[in-house]
Amino acid sequence: MRLTETQKSNMIDIFAQVFGHLNAELWLFGSRVDDQKLGGDIDLLIKCYDLAYNELLDLKEKYDFLLEKKIGERKIDIVLEFNEACKELPIIKSANQNGILLTTTVNGEN
Numbered sequence: 001m002r003l004t005e006t007q008k009s010n011m012i013d014i015f016a017q018v019f020g021h022l023n024a025e026l027w028l029f030g031s032r033v034d035d036q037k038l039g040g041d042i043d044l045l046i047k048c049y050d051l052a053y054n055e056l057l058d059l060k061e062k063y064d065f066l067l068e069k070k071i072g073e074r075k076i077d078i079v080l081e082f083n084e085a086c087k088e089l090p091i092i093k094s095a096n097q098n099g100i101l102l103t104t105t106v107n108g109e110n
Contacts (some may be wrong), residue, residue, distance in 0.1 A: 002032045010070045012103045018063045020105045024048040029099035041075035045095040049082060054084050
């Protein structure tokens, strides 16, 4: 995994802050999971079935804002899996097959 410990820790801490009251998962996927590759943006998948899409989108934007504020400007792409139908989307299929689980929150715990 091509993240510094500080980046990973910040991603997890902010995720717990924003999504800690829900059942949610944070996954890293894309080129950053391959130690042999160089560069690339940070691709994250947030899985949460507890909220309607619009509410989840608001939390995603809050997470993205706080994360950028903490780790600096970087190209970060965040994908949402919010229902069973999402699992069929190619990008989410790829993330689920090749991603790395960074953290899970379960009703306020992580």
